[in-house]
Amino acid sequence: MKKFARGVAVALGLSVMAGGASAESLNLALSGASPSGLWSLLGAGLDRAVKATDPDSVITYQTTGGGFANIALLSADRTDLGLAHDAELKLALAGEDPFKAPITNVQAIGYMYNWAPMHFFLKKSIADEYGIDSIDDLAKSGAAIRVANNNAGNVVANITTFMLDEAGFDEATIEKNGGVMVRGGSSQQVDLIHDGRTDMVINGIFVGHSSFMSVDRDEDVVLLSVPAEIIEKTNEKFGTGTYTIPGGKYRNQAGDVETVALGALLVASEDLPEETGYELAKSIVEHIDEIRSVHSAMAPLSPELLVSQKTLPFNAGAERAYKELGLLN
CATH class of the missing domain: 3.40.190.10 (Periplasmic binding protein-like II)
Structure with missing residues (x-):
């Protein structure tokens, strides 16, 4: 060499x-x-x-x-x-x-x-108003949601985009509903939701990671579930694995949430x-x-x-x- x-x-x-x-x-x-x-x-x-x-x-x-x-x-x-x-x-x-x-x-x-699972955190006020508890509820809700995806060139952004597309919540649908997609890494996403500039943060990150723990602690958010068919398609395309985030890991998470993990x-x-x-x-x-x-x-x-x-x-x-x-x- x-x-x-x-x-x-x-x-x-x-x-x-x-x-x-x-x-x-x-x-x-x-x-x-x-x-x-x-x-x-x-x-x-x-x-x-x-x-x-x-x-x-x-x-x-x-x-x-x-x-x-x-x-x-x-x-x-x-x-x-x-x-x-x-x-x-x-x-x-x-x-x-x-x-x-x-x-x-x-x-x-x-x-x-x-064990770095995909987290989909949405403000609880929006989730409650529109009856959203899974990522496949996002598109049909019609809610105007400001969504934070990871930076382009980061594989988490690829996975996020794929999963949202499979859920029917692509960028065109987000904008049609009056929302917007913004980009940022984990620390930037935390700043965005703390500053009131986004309603939803998404990342593939360890359970209990300090950045998303601060979101859970300081913002009233819920962790959305992921349909089994989207988990299966994501794993097939990206080689990710199925992962269960145990209930109680976050404030408003009563039950287990299945997702994919990098x-x-x-x-x-x-x-x-x-x-x-x-x-x-x-x-x-x-x-x-x-x-x-x-x-x-x-x-x-x-x-x-x-x-x-x-x-x-x-x-x-x-x-x-x-x-x-x-x-x-």
């Missing part, structure tokens, strides 16, 4: 040393997203995991535009590792927008999480050496508490979750490590 623009060299496989064959220390670049979000914490946890095996190993986190950008970097052999949502990888494999052709030269190291994978180029993948996967499993400890949202991470992804083939070395550890047959 190559050296990259930021000067991070790649660690390679095995070398013969004076005392015999010994694995070299890992020195890998990990492409994530923002410098302050969960993915940066995952980068820190992965770095700690490989250091627990070998203090000279290092995983260097680098900021990028997110999963879509990371897949492109891996495909072009410009980074060693990347984080990407399963939905982004599904679009990449199919060559769908924003990709111009199918990308097939990426492989999985492991599933990092699969997951994120640790991914490598198919050129990542087998022995590197082996050492990396083995360190992750053996020191998984280093990753769990970076944030309370990562507490459910388990070795079994790591190997449960079905989106990509595993790196051969990672697969070998998982088989040796009894996680794969």
